[in-house]
Amino acid sequence: MTDLLEVRNLSKYYSFKNGWLRPTRVCALEPINFSVKRGETIAIMGETGSGKSTLAKLIAGAEVPTSGEIYLNGELLDPNNYQQRCREIRMIFQDSFGSLNPQLTIGKQLLEPLRFNTAWTPAERQEHVYVTLQKVGLLPDHFDFYPHMLSSGQQQRVCIARAIILEPQIIVADEAFASLDPSIRAQIINLILDLQEDMGISFIFASHSPEIVRHLADKILIMHRGKMIEFDSTQALLTNPKEQLTKILLQSEQLNKALKHTTTQE
Amino acid sequence: MSNILDIRNLTIELETSAGVVKVLDKLSLQLAEGEIHTLVGESGSGKSLLAKAIMGFINPRWKITADRLWWRHYDLLALNPVQRRLVTGRDMAMIFQNPGSYLDPNTKVGEQLRETIPQSELKGIYLRRKATRTVRAERLLHRVGIKDTAKVMNSYPQQLSEGIAQKVSIAMAIAHNPKLLIADEPTTAMEPNTRNQIYRLLAKLSASQGMSILMITQDLTAIIPETQRMSLVYCGQLMETGPTEKLMSEPFHPYTDAMLKMSFFNQDVAPKTRLPTLTGAIPTLQHMPIGCRLGPRCPNARRACIHQPRLSKVKQHQFACHFPLIEIVHHD
Numbered sequence: 001m002t003d004l005l006e007v008r009n010l011s012k013y014y015s016f017k018n019g020w021l022r023p024t025r026v027c028a029l030e031p032i033n034f035s036v037k038r039g040e041t042i043a044i045m046g047e048t049g050s051g052k053s054t055l056a057k058l059i060a061g062a063e064v065p066t067s068g069e070i071y072l073n074g075e076l077l078d079p080n081n082y083q084q085r086c087r088e089i090r091m092i093f094q095d096s097f098g099s100l101n102p103q104l105t106i107g108k109q110l111l112e113p114l115r116f117n118t119a120w121t122p123a124e125r126q127e128h129v130y131v132t133l134q135k136v137g138l139l140p141d142h143f144d145f146y147p148h149m150l151s152s153g154q155q156q157r158v159c160i161a162r163a164i165i166l167e168p169q170i171i172v173a174d175e176a177f178a179s180l181d182p183s184i185r186a187q188i189i190n191l192i193l194d195l196q197e198d199m200g201i202s203f204i205f206a207s208h209s210p211e212i213v214r215h216l217a218d219k220i221l222i223m224h225r226g227k228m229i230e231f232d233s234t235q236a237l238l239t240n241p242k243e244q245l246t247k248i249l250l251q252s253e254q255l256n257k258a259l260k261h262t263t264t265q266e
Numbered sequence: 267m268s269n270i271l272d273i274r275n276l277t278i279e280l281e282t283s284a285g286v287v288k289v290l291d292k293l294s295l296q297l298a299e300g301e302i303h304t305l306v307g308e309s310g311s312g313k314s315l316l317a318k319a320i321m322g323f324i325n326p327r328w329k330i331t332a333d334r335l336w337w338r339h340y341d342l343l344a345l346n347p348v349q350r351r352l353v354t355g356r357d358m359a360m361i362f363q364n365p366g367s368y369l370d371p372n373t374k375v376g377e378q379l380r381e382t383i384p385q386s387e388l389k390g391i392y393l394r395r396k397a398t399r400t401v402r403a404e405r406l407l408h409r410v411g412i413k414d415t416a417k418v419m420n421s422y423p424q425q426l427s428e429g430i431a432q433k434v435s436i437a438m439a440i441a442h443n444p445k446l447l448i449a450d451e452p453t454t455a456m457e458p459n460t461r462n463q464i465y466r467l468l469a470k471l472s473a474s475q476g477m478s479i480l481m482i483t484q485d486l487t488a489i490i491p492e493t494q495r496m497s498l499v500y501c502g503q504l505m506e507t508g509p510t511e512k513l514m515s516e517p518f519h520p521y522t523d524a525m526l527k528m529s530f531f532n533q534d535v536a537p538k539t540r541l542p543t544l545t546g547a548i549p550t551l552q553h554m555p556i557g558c559r560l561g562p563r564c565p566n567a568r569r570a571c572i573h574q575p576r577l578s579k580v581k582q583h584q585f586a587c588h589f590p591l592i593e594i595v596h597h598d
Contacts, residue, residue, distance in 0.1 A: 047457060047459065048427070048428075151547045151548060151550070152309065153547050153548075154547065181308040181484060181548065182308065182485055182486065182525060182528045182529055183308060183524070183525070183543060183544045184308075184547065184548075186541040186542070186543040189541055190540045193538060193540060208457050210458070211529075215537050215538070215541075216537070216538070234537070249458070249459075
């Protein structure tokens with residue numbers, strides 16, 4: 001199987017004006033190489049300021065990289081070609097209410113990407129929005145609702161609907177589960193698993209929670225101070241992590257208990 | 267062990283456009299001296315409101331009624347505002363979510379800390395008092411595990427990391443040695459490493475000073491390991507309360523059971539399988555179901571659930587459900 005997404009020497013530096021002389025450069029992400037297969041789930045873990053969000057934004061095209069290339073199906077993605085990027089790679093954010101436009105109804109917000117990226121008639125677009133709303137577990141009636149009329153779980157569903165409406169190949173999520181209530185979070189996790197099965201989407205997400213990462217991810221990418229320090233399958237990293245940081249990040253008391261439990265059973 | 271905080275059937279009513287809504291519905295809670303009690307509730311469960319009712323941050327439009335709202339030997343509802351402030355100010359303290367935003371952004375951390383040292387503990391003339399304040403402030407920072415005190419005291423809140431800022435707000439809270447610390451989601455949106463540091467600190471403070479902690483949290487995965495008792499609240503109704511181990515191993519209430527399965531799913535669920543969930547969403551204030559508010563989402567709901575169940579008691583374990591998961595054996 002060929003790689004769906006290939007990241008080569010991708011890096012990001014920010015520069016600040018500092019005094020009269022040369023601007024200082026701060027490294028957010030050192031050159032990084034990895035690849036993602038179709039339908040695969042990758043978790044990005046790391047401490048605060050380790051470059052997780054930068055990496056997620058670079059993949060989604062929300063930021064322009066300082067150097068390096070991203071290939072999708074062997075084709076180079078131009079960092080300035082938003083139309084190409086937003087069709088194939090879409091993003092979900094942590095704050096679902098903040099990422100929706102409070103002045104537009106749910107339906108209008110979902111119609112927008114279709115208006116700019118497809119050659120469909122208005123009737124076709126409308127129909128597609130209804131189908132997508134049902135796919136994420138909402139009703140066609142929600143078309144005329146405004147974001148504040150929905151609960152936080154439903155808002156996150158709308159964000160997911162907006163992400164899948166163009167049938168992308170990759171979804172990037174930055175801490176999409178962190179601010180949800182436990183019962184709603186479990187529903188959203190199930191939804192993402194269902195969508196992945198139906199549509200064969202690759203899913204790249206940044207998360208703090210070892211439980212969610214262990215449940216969802218095929219591979220884990222560990223970041224530390226802008227560097228990728230480990231990248232391997234979930235099972236490999238759980239059983240024998242090479243770095244101390246990996247151990248700390250994946251450690252959780254409940255998880256340890258669970259692992260002990262399974263090993264004693266075997 | 268005697269209870270220092272005793273709440274029986276606390277009800278808070280709010281007037282909304284849809285009529286009077288009971289935001290807290292007959293909630294009972296007991297807290298013993300030196301105990302860590304965790305209150306778990308999803309958003310809209312009224313857990314922060316409970317904290318406010320205890321602390322006395324009360325909006326005059328709320329109607330608060332309770333059979334009992336006692337703090338040690340004070341009946342908090344019978345005290346007048348001035349007396350109540352004295353009692354609360356002396357015995358209780360509270361820390362919040364997002365510590366950075368609760369500190370004054372215009373004042374250096376050291377200055378804010380010095381302000382919190384109680385006047386009654388300072389002696390001598392002006393300069394002596396000023397020096398004591400600084401020494402006491404530094405000692406407070408040491409107590410919460412900050413080593414580089416000079417640097418922290420000399421910086422503004424936004425220059426500190428989340429973890430340090432929360433430690434500073436804990437330092438301010440323990441300045442007058444309170445008997446009760448209410449922590450309202452102190453570690454939400456913190457990374458696990460920092461979170462564990464804060465938990466260790468709170469547990470240590472509770473053990474060394476006999477301080478009771480009421481820890482409010484949203485998530486069962488984010489509880490202090492040392493917590494002795496737990497209560498689960500859903501939409502303002504108490505679902506289950508009991509010793510942590512008992513509650514985790516033998517939940518009586520379907521809500522507790524569901525929350526446990528949703529939080530610690532790695533134990534019995536293989537990766538990538540669907541998780542057990544409660545169907546539907548948390549109801550809004552205007553659309554609270556009658557009777558047991560979990561009713562519409564509960565897997566075991568039957569006709570009897572339109573009446574609110576009474577609190578049943580099995581040893582120290584209490585729960586409110588008509589159809590508990592474990593049969594209760596009556597010993598008459």
